[in-house]
Amino acid sequence: xxxxxxxxxxxxxxxFRVKKGNWFVVKKMEIDENTENIDIARILISIEETLxxxxxxxLPFDIKKLEEIADEIYKKKGRVKDEDIVEVIxxxxxxxxxxxxxxxxxxxxxxxxxxxxxxxxxxxxxGIKTRIDTKLIDKYIEKDVLNKG
Numbered sequence: 001x002x003x004x005x006x007x008x009x010x011x012x013x014x015x016f017r018v019k020k021g022n023w024f025v026v027k028k029m030e031i032d033e034n035t036e037n038i039d040i041a042r043i044l045i046s047i048e049e050t051l052x053x054x055x056x057x058x059l060p061f062d063i064k065k066l067e068e069i070a071d072e073i074y075k076k077k078g079r080v081k082d083e084d085i086v087e088v089i090x091x092x093x094x095x096x097x098x099x100x101x102x103x104x105x106x107x108x109x110x111x112x113x114x115x116x117x118x119x120x121x122x123x124x125x126x127g128i129k130t131r132i133d134t135k136l137i138d139k140y141i142e143k144d145v146l147n148k149g
Contacts, residue, residue: 011030011031011032012030012031012032013028013029013030013031014027014028014029014031014040014043014044014047015027015028016028016047016050018050018054023054025050027043027046027047027050029043038137038140038141038144039141041137042134042137042138042141045131045132045133045134045137046134048131049131049133049134052131056117059113059117061104061105061110061113061114062104063117065103065104066101066104066114066117066118066121067121069097069100069101069118070118070121070122070125072091072100073088073091073092073097073118073122074088074091074122074125074126075125076125080126080127084126085126085128088122088123088126092115092118092119092122097118098111098115101114101115101118
């Protein structure tokens with residue numbers, strides 16, 4: 001459950017709570033007139049990171065097979081060249097990869113979901129970030145504060 005709420009007392013907050021089996025996470029933040037937008041962005045990024053890690057676990061697909069397909073497309077091997085990126089994009093869009101994904105699921109929508117996950121996996125192996133992480137936002141905040149101070 002993710003709530004961005006305003007209570008009767010006009011207190012704004014962000015609350016993210018999940019309990020599923022042994023997995024339990026709570027992320028919350030009170031928002032007032034002194035709260036910076038970047039701080040709100042940081043907690044939302046933190047929630048997104050948590051969601052990204054867990055969503056794949058709860059999808060009904062064989063992620064090991066998907067990782068094997070990612071290995072066929074590109075395995076980490078040192079410095080990435082422009083040609084590697086071009087070749088990887090061609091492979092990601094190829095009918096051959098779509099056929100391999102259809103071995104994991106019969107559903108057209110399932111294949112589309114797997115393509116999105118596969119794209120992220122492979123692009124991140126190439127060093128192409130597909131999301132903002134909290135470490136990066138923390139560095140940004142730290143440098144921004146130093147520059148203002």
